[in-house]
Amino acid sequence: MKRIVALAVSAALTVASSAMATNFDRHHHRNRDDFGESVERLARLQAPELFGTFGALDDSSTQSLSAVAADANPAGLLKVAPGLHVRVASAAANLAPNIDQMFLWPNAAHPTHIIACNEQGSGQVAVQRVNLGTGAAENIISSGMTSCDPARLTPWGTVVVGEENGVNGRVFEILDPIHTTNVTVPASGFGDSSDPAHVVGRPALGQFAFEGIGILPNGVVYLTDENRPGTGGIGNPGGAFVKFIPTTLWTGGAAITSLAQSPWATGSLYGMRVGRNSNNTDVGQGNEFGRGTWLEITGAAPVNLRAAAASLKLTSFYRPEDMSVDQEWLADGDVRVCGTNTGQDIPDSTPNGDNHWGEVYCVTDGTLADASAISVTAGVNTASVPEYHPLIIGNLDFAMPDNIDIQPGTGNFLVDEDGEGAIYPVPRNNDVWSCLDDGDDADTLSDACIRVMSLNDLTAEPTGGFFDGSGKHYYVSIQHNITGHGVILDVSGWR
Amino acid sequence: MNAAQVIRVGVLRRNLLLLLFACLATFVSVIVLFRSESPAVPAFGLARPARQEVTMALPPVPQAPGTAPTSSISASAPTRLNSPTPAPEAYAADLGVDQVSTTSAEAHLMPAEISGAADADARATAIRQLDPGAADTLIVLEQTVRNDPVARNRLLAVNSLRLMAIAGRKVDQVRPLLQAAMADADANVATSARDACQELNP
Numbered sequence: 001m002k003r004i005v006a007l008a009v010s011a012a013l014t015v016a017s018s019a020m021a022t023n024f025d026r027h028h029h030r031n032r033d034d035f036g037e038s039v040e041r042l043a044r045l046q047a048p049e050l051f052g053t054f055g056a057l058d059d060s061s062t063q064s065l066s067a068v069a070a071d072a073n074p075a076g077l078l079k080v081a082p083g084l085h086v087r088v089a090s091a092a093a094n095l096a097p098n099i100d101q102m103f104l105w106p107n108a109a110h111p112t113h114i115i116a117c118n119e120q121g122s123g124q125v126a127v128q129r130v131n132l133g134t135g136a137a138e139n140i141i142s143s144g145m146t147s148c149d150p151a152r153l154t155p156w157g158t159v160v161v162g163e164e165n166g167v168n169g170r171v172f173e174i175l176d177p178i179h180t181t182n183v184t185v186p187a188s189g190f191g192d193s194s195d196p197a198h199v200v201g202r203p204a205l206g207q208f209a210f211e212g213i214g215i216l217p218n219g220v221v222y223l224t225d226e227n228r229p230g231t232g233g234i235g236n237p238g239g240a241f242v243k244f245i246p247t248t249l250w251t252g253g254a255a256i257t258s259l260a261q262s263p264w265a266t267g268s269l270y271g272m273r274v275g276r277n278s279n280n281t282d283v284g285q286g287n288e289f290g291r292g293t294w295l296e297i298t299g300a301a302p303v304n305l306r307a308a309a310a311s312l313k314l315t316s317f318y319r320p321e322d323m324s325v326d327q328e329w330l331a332d333g334d335v336r337v338c339g340t341n342t343g344q345d346i347p348d349s350t351p352n353g354d355n356h357w358g359e360v361y362c363v364t365d366g367t368l369a370d371a372s373a374i375s376v377t378a379g380v381n382t383a384s385v386p387e388y389h390p391l392i393i394g395n396l397d398f399a400m401p402d403n404i405d406i407q408p409g410t411g412n413f414l415v416d417e418d419g420e421g422a423i424y425p426v427p428r429n430n431d432v433w434s435c436l437d438d439g440d441d442a443d444t445l446s447d448a449c450i451r452v453m454s455l456n457d458l459t460a461e462p463t464g465g466f467f468d469g470s471g472k473h474y475y476v477s478i479q480h481n482i483t484g485h486g487v488i489l490d491v492s493g494w495r
Numbered sequence: 496m497n498a499a500q501v502i503r504v505g506v507l508r509r510n511l512l513l514l515l516f517a518c519l520a521t522f523v524s525v526i527v528l529f530r531s532e533s534p535a536v537p538a539f540g541l542a543r544p545a546r547q548e549v550t551m552a553l554p555p556v557p558q559a560p561g562t563a564p565t566s567s568i569s570a571s572a573p574t575r576l577n578s579p580t581p582a583p584e585a586y587a588a589d590l591g592v593d594q595v596s597t598t599s600a601e602a603h604l605m606p607a608e609i610s611g612a613a614d615a616d617a618r619a620t621a622i623r624q625l626d627p628g629a630a631d632t633l634i635v636l637e638q639t640v641r642n643d644p645v646a647r648n649r650l651l652a653v654n655s656l657r658l659m660a661i662a663g664r665k666v667d668q669v670r671p672l673l674q675a676a677m678a679d680a681d682a683n684v685a686t687s688a689r690d691a692c693q694e695l696n697p
Contacts, residue, residue: 062683063683064646064647064650064683064687066654066686066687066689066690066691067654067657067687067690067691068657068687068690068691068693068694069686069690352614420616422645422646422647423615423616423645423647427645427646427647427681427683458646458647458650458683459619459647459650459651459654480623482650482651482654482687484654484658
């Protein structure tokens with residue numbers, strides 16, 4: 001009798017629980033309060049310790065300010081998580097409308113200016129400086145560049161900017177950006193600028209759609225090509241991951257006084273190809289993760305890097321975007337750079353919806369010494385072994401990651417979303433997410449992310465987000481916002 | 496009854512209660528199970544995020560202006576400009592390149608940069624790049640503000656109309672378009688139009 005009763009009870013409870021589960025969520029076929037949601041909730045609850053905010057934004061903003069309202073209060077273009085504050089760094093009428101990547105000058109600890117790329121056509125301003133005290137914007141390169149996107153400070157005290165412009169993309173180096181004004185560069189090629197003492201092209205770095213730039217202290221730089229798979233023909237690869245090693249590494253010291261002294265005047269290029277099995281032959285579609293090799297890219301400068309990537313069968317990704325060097329790893333003597341691949345986020349209610357929401361990845365490359373060495377055998381630089389792994393896999397709410405920066409102090413990843421939420425039937429704004437690094441757990445993925453900012457402008461996207469040296473100020477551009485001019489906001493309040 | 500018998504009866508009662516509970520639970524479970532069954536949804540379907548279900552909904556429909564759009568634009572303007580708000584199906588079709596029929600594309604009769612842009616982002620780019628002084632700019636903006644299924648694009652069009660008026664271009668034609676947009680089904684578009692109207696009529 002006892003056994004019968006026990007069996008009946010257990011059977012009844014089993015049926016009841018399965019019925020309840022079915023009722024909670026037919027699609028997932030599990031209880032709505034699933035473990036993943038518990039983890040997400042826990043991350044939000046622990047936001048002060050984990051992310052430096054008092055909480056998270058539960059949802060993307062659906063608000064879109066009018067131009068009148070945004071001009072009256074540009075800070076209102078951004079909604080932030082509890083505990084964070086927004087200040088306008090600049091909303092000058094002449095601040096270019098498509099400000100993308102930017103950085104602090106002369107350094108991240110005691111900055112006076114922001115130097116920024118403007119992503120427009122060759123007829124528009126390409127590089128500006130913004131006075132942090134007044135918000136005033138001035139032109140450094142006034143025309144000639146197409147879609148200026150990456151911008152970085154070099155360890156030798158110059159500025160590098162790049163064009164996201166297909167196989168015509170170029171990198172330019174600028175000396176003394178505070179006293180260099182209204183320079184024009186040729187619309188294509190590497191001819192002289194109007195001020196060759198202060199602005200020169202760098203053909204040694206080759207040509208493709210420059211986006212991610214990760215510079216190591218000795219001048220070695222990782223580069224990505226913002227290229228969509230299928231560009232130029234079905235089956236064509238996406239964007240490759242390339243490394244440039246200067247002929248003469250930068251060993252430190254005072255800033256250079258002439259662009260001829262730059263380590264980027266000459267050097268060699270290597271492309272990452274994932275796959276090491278059977279003498280590095282398990283390469284191609286289906287092998288994008290894990291260890292690989294650096295293949296030597298030969299040819300006279302400027303090399304067409306996209307063509308080289310195709311011929312060398314370099315591993316490609318879906319529109320690689322921004323990149324950030326992990327300074328904590330560097331402090332330990334190791335190299336790790338993390339970047340984004342946007343994927344393609346279009347509503348799946350349309351035939352062209354991919355539901356490919358992009359990813360954040362990290363590439364390790366051994367020690368700084370290994371990553372900077374050259375030892376070529378049979379076309380392979382064997383001095384270091386690149387290893388690629390995804391860190392964050394995108395989703396419908398966190399789509400098309402674009403700009404990325406690693407917060408000093410916490411090591412968290414701040415990622416600017418460039419998704420297509422605005423064209424979904426229920427429009428939503430793009431967000432900025434903060435994500436934990438992978439810890440000591442078994443997987444190689446971020447442990448949690450929370451939404452820390454959301455735009456209040458459906459016509460805009462957050463771009464170029466980066467921290468100052470303290471990790472307490474996050475500067476972000478509200479690109480192509482409704483006001484028609486640039487807006488750079490300073491988000492503080494990080495605990 | 497001795498102590499052993501008392502215990503045995505107690506156990507029997509407990510077991511009977513448990514059995515009764517089990518029967519009730521089974522009955523309720525079966526009811527719940529059958530009520531939750533839906534032939535349209537496979538019980539073991541793929542997990543999909545909730546937002547995705549939302550994407551299947553139709554986009555917001557911009558309201559036709561309250562007053563007859565005795566178009567502010569010349570008589571040569573496309574007839575569709577004065578046509579009633581398209582059916583929701585038309586909006587869904589406009590969202591995808593492959594869904595837009597040749598017929599509807601031809602019916603737009605818009606400048607090449609727009610008429611060739613069935614993709615919502617391409618239309619947005621085209622709106623951003625319109626020359627305020629071009630003859631057909633107002634036509635494109637009116638077409639967008641009245642018919643584009645994507646609120647973001649209507650927001651851009653409203654702002655472009657506002658900028659035209661601020662610059663003193665075709666103010667008499669722009670004003671009624673902005674007033675009409677104040678009735679847009681999307682609150683953001685309506686608010687933008689309202690703010691623009693107030694700015695033009697302080």
